[in-house]
Amino acid sequence: MRDHVIGVDIGTTGTKAGIYDSEGRLKGEAFEESRLIYPGPGLVEQDPEDIFSSVVNTVRSAMQASGLAPDRIAAIALDGQMAGLMAVDADWNPVTHYDSWLDTRCAPWLDELRPHEDEIIRTCGMALAFNHAPKLLYWRDQPETWARIAAFLQPAAFVAGRLAGLAGADAFMDRTYVVFSGFASGETFTWNEPLLARFGLTTEKLPRICEPWEIVGHLRPDWAARTGLPEGLPIAAGCGDQSANVLGGGLVDPGVVFDTSGTASVFATVIDSFGTDTTYRCLMTCPHVIPGLWFPMAYVAGGGLNLRWFRDTLSPMEKAQWEQAGRNPYDALAEAAGGVPPGAERLLFLPHLSGRNTPNDPDMRGAFLGLTWRHEKPHMVRAIMESIAYEYALYLRAVREIAPGYDPRFAVNIGGGAKSQVLRQIKADALGLDYRCMDREEFGTLGAAIVAGHAVGLFLDLAATARRFAGDTRPAAEARPDLTRAYAPYVDAYIDALQSLSPLFNRISRSLSSAA
Template sequence: MLYFISADIGTQGTKAAVIDEQGTIIATSFQPSTLIRRAGGVVKQSPDEMFQSVLEGIRCAMDQSTVPRSQVAAIGLAGQMAGVIGIDRDWNPVTSYDSWLDARCESEMPGMKAWGEEAIIRITGCPVTYAHGPKKLWWKRERPEMFERIGKFVVPSAYVAGKLAGLKAKEAFIDHTHLHFSGFADVERLAWSEELMRAFGMDKSKLPRIVPPWEVIGRLKRPYADLSGLPEGVPIVAGCGDTAAAAFGAGMVRPGRLLDIAGTASVLSCAVNGYTPDTESKTLIYARSVLPDLWAPLAYVNGGGECLAWYRRLVGSADITFDQLNALAEEVPAGCDDLLFIPHFNGRTCPNTPELRGSWAGLNWAHGQGAMYRAIMEAIAYEYKHYVQILGRLAGRVDLTQATVVGGGAKGELFNRIKADVLGIELRTLTHGDSALTANAAIAGYGIGLFDDLAGAAESFVSYDRTFLPDTTCGAEYERHAARYRIAVEGMAQLYGRMNQS
């Protein structure tokens, strides 16, 4: 039996696992990370801490398992997608990890939009948002001395993989699942866009080569082998973005399958065959799937899941549990007696509306904690419904066959039922919710030639747990409230826009 080392470098911390060639998770570990927040929209992480968390996570998982070191076949990684790290020619970090939550780059967005956001979407698949393009330009304009020292911009999964392999900046890479966030890539052609680089003065020499997720980029160097408890020379594949990995590991390998990532952000993605970028509503991000011929358009509420944790803290997390809040919300009818919640606490990402903020709308004296909490869950579901409607307009009729939910929010039975009811589609959870970890194993196995069929390997690793069928009696009620929600969101966006002008 051969085994794979898998690591998922997330916002809250790093998960690592030992996984066998049949997709069984043998051992796991979690290393928390430090998210550094500062005034002015700064949100960053230490690349050194990020790398150390992977080393410690691998060692901890290996120590828990009884797997012989000699039977470890390959290493696969996934990581946060919309942020970047600047490295020098020797792979040392010049910048901190400029997180996807960091808002400093907002100052670069008006210029990019003025040049032509529709053209940017057509080329990259992504609207102008808090991602690599504006971030790279921010470093260039606001920190020119540091920008000059940057040899390449890399993403977390590539940073860790390259350091484990002892690479230099000239060998830096980015896998194709990150390209929509890169700001300067032609996502269809799998190449850097000369038009965009010329328009914004981006030096191509600072951009890494583009590779498939399964490409072997190097082998584990001795110092890190000793620290991680692995043998020297283990192959390391390029890896992919965490959302792409979660989707792939959840079996999103055929058109018509939906994925709900219920984490810090609330992400909805769908597998489709064609590329039809959202130049009109600027809501859907047209990402590439791990599979080269499949697309995975997505949209997300930045911090959508965090709203639930925020509310629990607000009402006193020491005194009330999520289970108790869910029990209160169960007593509230669908639609919460016309109470709506706006989950965009730090601006709307899809489409980019930085001035929008969170709120409840329609509060009356009868609303209590249960209604306020349920309204948060319903708001996420209404956002998802809107994304599906846009996808239908772009891609034509999409036969949605099933939805799978992963992430911490997948544990919430009521939340799952609400989403199934609002979307009108069967929703399933996984036996093991960490689908990104098993995806990494499938990709690594394909990269070293153990698996002949990449999609088949990923699908064979999937094990479903619970199924939530939509309640058709709630359909008409939720249709009405979803329409009211759209009016509320767009109205609030206009209101905050006017307030910011005064």
């Protein structure tokens, strides 16, 4: 009886495989860390062969951990990194490395795209960044490599295609990735051929756009033997990793906010119409796996990383003392910050220590604004925490502009930062949104597994299945209207600071570059 499905998540830090039964219960999982390659400054890539091996290894290990016979598995789907790009030849052999979303070698080609940015935002759904469009132009201008390329795709599609024995002409990209393409419509999921033509491009080397649950092939015998899966297993197209997280988290109803508090702080919400952020240029309007839904998303690259920086760089002695006493340094920092009044006594922090990502502003830097002799370390920690809330408040304003009548219901918080009651309460108060938490911690592989089950008829209703598997949320922090009103001028001041200081940081960067 084939009543289990496999979801594989190909992330930046590693690959994870999860096996789920028909009730969404995890029966076996495995993880393998990624190997990132840094050939030079600003260059970050991965070997496609490493990516493929990691999937084979984790699926085999998950199968062994589950104790299931191969004939219990009904289907497999993969999700993966969304903004990067790689290419294959006519026989599905890699022609390029995986050009990671962290790689900035395509930066000069952003200038070629810049005059068309308004159209790209309006049609595709996000502002320019280090994603598919500039990466395509980079490879366009490498003629020897370009001539060998049959199709561009993402890591999850590459792995699925090799498992199924596809050829370059079979290349596919499911529609959840199109927001990162720059050259496709985020509403109709078709290639923007007139825009492509302006850059000397056609759809010849681009993958066809398909639905996440389309069965793109079946498992070859040699890979069945290597993974412990049944020969001929249906392979679904899958989806992007963030799309899998949103589906696996049960976020299938308009108005729910999804806050991932990790190394990066990721804000997403669900809307039922396509709209694009031409005002703030911070949102990516990502297609949801569920037809007719989208999830605008934006993020601060150094959300949790900023607290780690403060802990390690500005509080190393306290960190050592806390650890010696058996106390979590993050808990100690949060407790101290909790004793500081909202607004940190008029202290603002800009959290973009490595540049701003949404929108793309690589010269932006971090800053404490308004420091006085009254301010101590707890004030600084609270200001760091509040900066994430202010950034999220900006994202909420943008969502309200692109989705008239948008009514946020509550925020679901996951990730390491979700354990901090102080941080949750700050965000709840600044946003005017109640915060809720979930008992489940893994969402990516579950989302991919739901797609796999839908592809073979195991899960007929995607939305109902996602709600049921995600389970109930529980209250974590209740918004206090008086503090929401008190935070409003701080949000305005924060947005003003971003707009005022961006040109300054750009001038500093240009001055230093010319001096070098």
